[in-house]
Amino acid sequence: MFIEVDGVEKVFEVRKKTGFLKRERRQVRAVDELSFTVARGEMVGYIGPNGAGKSTTIKMLTGILTPSGGRLRVAGIDPSRERTKLAHRIGVVFGQRTTLWWDLPLIDSYRLMHRMYRIPDARYRENLDRLVELLSLDTLLDVPVRQLSLGQRMRGDIVAALLHDPDVLYLDEPTIGLDVISKSKVRDFLRELNEEHGTTVLLTTHDLQDIEQLCSRVMVIDHGRLMYDGPLAGLHEVGESERTLVVDLERELPPIDMGGAARVVKVEGPRQWLAFPASESAAPLVARVAAEYPLVDLSVREPDIETVIAKMLHSLGDTPKPPSDRTTA
Amino acid sequence: MGAGRLYTAVAAGGFRRYATYRAATAAGVFTNTVFGIILVYTYLALWDEKPHLGGYDQAQAVTYVWLGQCLYATLAIQGGGVEKDLMERIRTGEIAIDLYRPADLQLWWLATDLGRSLFQMLGRGVIPFVFGAVFFSMYLPTDVVTWMTFAVALLLAMVVSFGIRYLAALSVFWLMDGMGVSQAMMVLGIFCSGMTLPLNVFPGAFGEVVRALPWAAQLQVPADVLMGESTPLRAFAFQAAWAVALLAAGRLLQTAATRRVVVQGG
Numbered sequence: 001m002f003i004e005v006d007g008v009e010k011v012f013e014v015r016k017k018t019g020f021l022k023r024e025r026r027q028v029r030a031v032d033e034l035s036f037t038v039a040r041g042e043m044v045g046y047i048g049p050n051g052a053g054k055s056t057t058i059k060m061l062t063g064i065l066t067p068s069g070g071r072l073r074v075a076g077i078d079p080s081r082e083r084t085k086l087a088h089r090i091g092v093v094f095g096q097r098t099t100l101w102w103d104l105p106l107i108d109s110y111r112l113m114h115r116m117y118r119i120p121d122a123r124y125r126e127n128l129d130r131l132v133e134l135l136s137l138d139t140l141l142d143v144p145v146r147q148l149s150l151g152q153r154m155r156g157d158i159v160a161a162l163l164h165d166p167d168v169l170y171l172d173e174p175t176i177g178l179d180v181i182s183k184s185k186v187r188d189f190l191r192e193l194n195e196e197h198g199t200t201v202l203l204t205t206h207d208l209q210d211i212e213q214l215c216s217r218v219m220v221i222d223h224g225r226l227m228y229d230g231p232l233a234g235l236h237e238v239g240e241s242e243r244t245l246v247v248d249l250e251r252e253l254p255p256i257d258m259g260g261a262a263r264v265v266k267v268e269g270p271r272q273w274l275a276f277p278a279s280e281s282a283a284p285l286v287a288r289v290a291a292e293y294p295l296v297d298l299s300v301r302e303p304d305i306e307t308v309i310a311k312m313l314h315s316l317g318d319t320p321k322p323p324s325d326r327t328t329a
Numbered sequence: 330m331g332a333g334r335l336y337t338a339v340a341a342g343g344f345r346r347y348a349t350y351r352a353a354t355a356a357g358v359f360t361n362t363v364f365g366i367i368l369v370y371t372y373l374a375l376w377d378e379k380p381h382l383g384g385y386d387q388a389q390a391v392t393y394v395w396l397g398q399c400l401y402a403t404l405a406i407q408g409g410g411v412e413k414d415l416m417e418r419i420r421t422g423e424i425a426i427d428l429y430r431p432a433d434l435q436l437w438w439l440a441t442d443l444g445r446s447l448f449q450m451l452g453r454g455v456i457p458f459v460f461g462a463v464f465f466s467m468y469l470p471t472d473v474v475t476w477m478t479f480a481v482a483l484l485l486a487m488v489v490s491f492g493i494r495y496l497a498a499l500s501v502f503w504l505m506d507g508m509g510v511s512q513a514m515m516v517l518g519i520f521c522s523g524m525t526l527p528l529n530v531f532p533g534a535f536g537e538v539v540r541a542l543p544w545a546a547q548l549q550v551p552a553d554v555l556m557g558e559s560t561p562l563r564a565f566a567f568q569a570a571w572a573v574a575l576l577a578a579g580r581l582l583q584t585a586a587t588r589r590v591v592v593q594g595g
Contacts, residue, residue: 112335115334118335
């Protein structure tokens with residue numbers, strides 16, 4: 001196994017001032033008995049609500065945070081003990097933060113990566129040319145990073161993370177704030193990277209489409225615990241999540257009756273909203289509506305990831321208060 | 330060797346980065362020149378009253394003023410070097426990204442700051458100094474050896490200056506904000522490095538203390554080396570001792586700080 005996480009915990013001690021010279025110490029369990037493995041070449045979605053422990057997990061996997069307990073290995077290396085050695089084998093991309101040199105041309109940051117990761121000259125050239133072409137950055141290499149658009153900067157950051165051919169890539173919200181075209185560029189690229197180079201990818205995101213289009217496997221974490229690990233379809237089943245078919249009819253009509261296949265959740269003039277199980281295809285439903293009603297236009301909306309997760313966590317009987325929070329005076 | 334190339338590239342980046350702020354550089358040149366003129370006339374009046382104050386004659390006092398203006402931004406005497414960026418990265422949690430890299434945090438920032446210092450000296454410091462040399466009578470050494478020892482003293486001054494500011498920046502790991510520290514560093518930096526008056530003029534125990542503090546390594550010591558008031562070896566030993574002590578302290582604090590990193594910025 002390429003990534004091994006076995007019974008890992010991380011406990012933070014938070015001190016709070018409660019009076020003059022009086023402090024209350026509280027232990028917060030950010031990650032609690034977490035266990036999973038990822039095989040080489042897998043592409044895994046790692047999702048969960050804010051504060052669930054995703055970042056803490058990534059920080060432990062990259063070695064900048066030492067686990068309070070349990071065992072952790074990435075490519076056979078104990079990350080916190082050999083952080084620098086491991087750094088040569090991993091790439092990290094944060095959607096909301098940049099590793100690029102803000103005031104200088106893009107190419108300057110890449111030259112720095114060349115030196116930092118001691119990439120042999122020929123391989124550096126080859127990787128740079130390939131990545132820059134795939135992510136269409138060739139005309140932007142001499143532009144200072146601060147003048148790039150968000151999508152351009154994001155692609156620039158992805159190149160920076162991949163120049164040294166990392167075995168594993170950690171992506172944190174790689175498509176956040178991007179427009180549809182930029183999003184699909186980034187996704188296409190990641191898929192190709194995974195297929196052709198066998199790069200292991202761990203993807204944290206709030207965008208369900210990222211997961212749908214890229215990951216065959218999803219892990220859901222909440223309150224530092226693994227709540228679900230399996231295919232995305234299974235997540236929909238557990239969470240009983242629904243997609244929405246929005247139809248525009250020729251005129252105002254009473255709510256569409258589709259029997260058990262879908263239910264109308266909203267009507268606004270000639271426009272109606274039909275909810276149907278996310279695990280089922282939209283095609284038969286669309287065909288039936290089109291056959292029985294005067295249809296003008298339609299669109300399908302995906303459930304957002306928060307809703308799916310919330311429903312899933314709810315159906316698993318999760319309590320809103322973390323059970324592992326303890327107060328010690 | 331690979332590490333040498335990396336940190337050279339980092340320093341070159343630091344140099345180019347500050348070179349992009351052209352308006353700021355031009356404004357800085359103007360400010361340092363004007364301040365230099367004001368200070369020179371103040372010093373001349375003072376040295377008229379008290380000739381040989383602090384062991385300097387008038388030409389030496391004038392040289393001291395223009396050297397101060399030259400090194401003001403070079404050594405970031407009132408702050409505003411790379412520690413400003415570092416504080417911001419710690420405050421926002423972006424520092425975590427720096428830790429993902431196979432590079433040493435302290436060396437990385439030292440290299441960036443040396444690049445910055447070099448640019449500030451060439452881009453901003455040299456012009457006021459030359460202006461001073463042209464329009465006032467200055468004491469300047471004529472032999473190459475003195476200029477070369479001065480260059481070494483200057484390099485050591487840059488390292489000491491970074492050492493102080495790096496410690497200040499790392500304090501943000503605990504304080505969560507760098508405003509207070511920056512203010513304190515600014516006041517200490519301007520006074521204790523001898524920007525207001527040469528440290529040589531302060532008498533008694535107070536004088537002894539300020540001359541022994543690390544800030545003295547920044548302006549006072551290089552000035553004395555340039556003007557032949559101090560033996561090079563003595564000056565180098567003083568500066569190197571502080572450089573080593575400050576960098577070692579920075580390393581210790583960095584180890585303690587990176588354990589905390591994590592908590593900030595999710």
